[in-house]
Amino acid sequence: MKGISYSRYGGPDVLEYGELRDPKVGPDQVLVKVRAAAVNPVDWKCREGYLDGALDAVFPVIPGWDVSGVVVQPGVSVTEFAVGDEVIGYVREDFLSRGTFAEYVAAPVRTLARKPRNRSFEEAAGLPLAGLTAYQVLVKVLEVKRGETLLVHAAAGGVGSLAVQLGVHLGVRVIGTASERNHDYVRNLGGEPVTYGEGLAERVRALAPGGVDAVFDTIGGDTLKISANLLAPEGRLASIADPDVVGFGGRYAFVRPDSADLTELARLAEEGAVTVHVQETFPLERTADAHRLSQEGRTRGKIVVTVDWPDEED
Known part of the structure; x- marks a missing residue:
């Protein structure tokens, strides 16, 4: 072959x-x-x-x-x-x-x-990989619940864009970091876009003054400290990019193959809940x-x- x-x-x-x-x-x-x-x-x-x-x-x-x-x-x-x-x-x-x-x-x-x-x-x-990553982090690691506020980093990327859609499907308010050129894209997914870079924390706090209930990090590095400081009391933080997240009280996640989870994702895709x-x-x-x-x-x-x-x- x-x-x-x-x-x-x-x-x-x-x-x-x-x-x-x-x-x-x-x-x-x-x-x-x-x-x-x-x-x-x-x-x-x-x-x-x-x-x-x-x-x-x-x-x-x-x-x-x-x-x-x-x-x-x-x-x-x-x-x-x-x-x-x-x-x-x-x-x-x-x-x-x-x-x-x-x-x-x-x-x-x-x-x-x-x-x-x-x-x-x-x-x-x-x-599969991006969808399973988003699904397993939201459902099994962060355990997001209807009515909560979720911050997704790199919301226009492969994993981030699916996390935004899955969060919306689960009844979660989603704030997503993205470059200015991708703001309309994130809005079309159902998220509320904020721009990367200096002043990010202030821009997120303007949208969620009491903090966010959960953060899905896909970047790592300095983003972890910013994310931890944006959490509401009892807020949860997970990263797929940087194991140092545990030092900020969060969890490091790595996607695993799971036929049942993938079947559920395929169903959601077939129904148009995620694209x-x-x-x-x-x-x-x-x-x-x-x-x-x-x-x-x-x-x-x-x-x-x-x-x-x-x-x-x-």
């Missing part, structure tokens, strides 16, 4: 497009014919070796954890999916090697859910360019890589 791989840590130039070994399909896996795979910041962080202390890399590594596609072969013990089923997945294992930026991926069923029927493969590919904005798509052979764009850090929504199957129509 064709795919993207890297044999050493480094910049986007270490990514190579070419022939790869076909994946073996284990008993609890299904072989997915990939239609689209979303790019996430963790992809280039893995590629550059930032997660080497947590995840072993078995080179060559095929990058990517997000996928949407079609089941072409179920494993011998699989009853959940059949040939022809359209699926989405957050296909993360406990090591780096067998990712989603390829024509096929062998995905454990615990990482999969059925694709929202009324969403394109490109939109659906952007849902995925795809900023740009790249063909598989241009995955390095997709990584470069992601590393610029100004993405609105998601960047998606597509696999061209000329014999099929969407």
